[in-house]
Amino acid sequence: MASHGISRGSGPLVRSEEARQKELQQIDEYKNLADLVNTKIAEKHYTIEVLGLVTKLLNENPEYYTIWNHRRRVLASLVSAETLEQTPDELLQGDLQLTFALLRKFPKCYWIWNHRNWLLREGEALMGAEAAHKLWSGELQLINKMLHADSRNFHAWGYRRFVVSQLERFTPTVAESAAHGTSKGLAESEFEYTTRMIKTNLSNFSAWHNRSQLIPQILRERNADPKERRSFLDSELSLICEAINTDPFDQSIWFYHQYLLSILSASCPTHQLIVQDLTNGERQKYYEHEMEYIREILEDEADCKWIYEALLGLAEASLEVDAGTGSFTTKDMRAWLNELKRLDPLRRGRWDDLERRLSL
């Protein structure tokens, strides 16, 4: 009822009688299994045998959300039962394997991710802190595999942030680990992970996004002083400038560039700032430096609209800081806007509005 990327020509328009009979038989088997599971659950037969039937049905149709609920009903009952045919740990491992196998086949199915999340939370309640820590750590391996298969998987990135937040409850506070000279916090290794993902594929916006989320945290955990914060900002800017130079047509990169410019602004909320005591003079220098760099790229890429958009954004930010800057003129801004109109007619209405807003 909601399919993606399946070609219309891939199936025969008219089924042969044989194919039709076969499909009717499949329907029969599927419906019988679904009826059996629903009946058993209605009768509260929360047994290992029923769990097996539930597994079979979910393998056939992981989108059948009610059956996942049934599964949790059975599991909850089995775990609390007096006579244990399977230990809670065996049950948990079985479900971790089931959901892993299903996620490999259906990486975008909400219900599987949801069940996995439930399993981990229940597992923690059942098994105590140490085992729970091991469980959550194992999740990062699963997520790495999922993101290796599809580096933009929305569910996997969301689950990754959740798992990290769960793991962070176990790590000793950063102050403690600094005192004991132990290794870096999770935020640092997550930050390094985004670096690796970006280096593999510059247009992975999910990785750029996650990077932006981690930055305030790692600076806080490093107790970074103003000087360290400035050098951090410089290294992020040089990373993104290198990326722009590599592929100026990739919008992921430009959104991250916009992010870095937005945290230079005086109107940026304090908790998101990289440098907390930036002066207007420094701001102006950053803007001028970026503008100069981007204008250089322009010489080879005169038909890249992102460049003109960035230049206008920088000009606007500059004007907020200092109206009398000499690095560009209103005439330049008008020329950039005209390039945007020429190169990007799809968004003509937006450029017309921008022209009015900037009074060009």
Place this chain on the structure above:
Amino acid sequence: MPKVPDEMQLLVDKHVRYIQSLDTRKDELEYWLTEHLRLNGLYWGLTALHLLRHADALPRKELLDFVFSCLHESGGFGAAPGHDAHMLYTVSGVQLLATLDAFDDLEARVQGGRQKIGKFIAGLQDPQTGTFAGDEWGEQDTRFLYGALNALSLMGLLHLVDVDKAVQHVHACANFDGGYGTSPGAESHSGQVFTCLGALTIAGRLDLVDQEKLGAWLSERQLKNGGLNGRPEKKEDVCYSWWVMSSMAMLDRLHWIDGDKLTSFILQCQDPELGGLADRPGDMVDVFHTVFGIAGLSLLKYPGLDEVDPVYCMPRSVTRRCLGK
């Protein structure tokens, strides 16, 4: 009015017949494998028919019988009889009742029915954060928050929940690019932008949105072929034409993309033989992409279609009746 070449007309009659045919496919395994979407499917189909000005193409009584057969004692709806109650289906149930002008039918069949449904939804709000769970199992997502405000406002029961808290939660989901994700810290995604803007519009709090930035991000979803994608560097898809466009409509920035090109992209996704629309030209059609394609064309003022409400994805005449505005 968009310029459309002759061979690129909206095939109204074929789409009507396609939607009518959906419940006759019981000899296909796919019909049974998608039972968990049945109530959503009815809402998608009925909404498409209303926008196509064939509101009576599905029989009202049978529709209502089915809708009520999905209603649980708890006040929540399941996807089909025997399926558990969940926010996703409860919203579709309420939208169907609203579209069929059947809140009186509801009261006649279930005394205090509206209050019951309202209480089911309100019970899913997280009092700490203001967001909503989908059901008793606890998954939380801005989709469910939007669904709650959508259904409650249609029933005139918004006062049952803490709207301010919900608004704060949505605001906490805003990203530097102006967009919104499933939860605080999650990457911006057009579907989630639609739900968050919809929730803020219902709450009357669009003032919290960075409209310039978000409008720009949304406009960049349009690709050279006219179609829209859901996130940077992803492929175009008809369902995103709805989520992106309705969001732009809520921000009054629909003119920031090329409507003619998008119209022609959506029309190319029609199945010219059997009706219905697909995610991309040449792909298999389904009722989900059919309604979002048609609703998109309605926002683009394609001739001969009824006006759609960008916040609810329902006929504007219906939301006007329910909301009194």
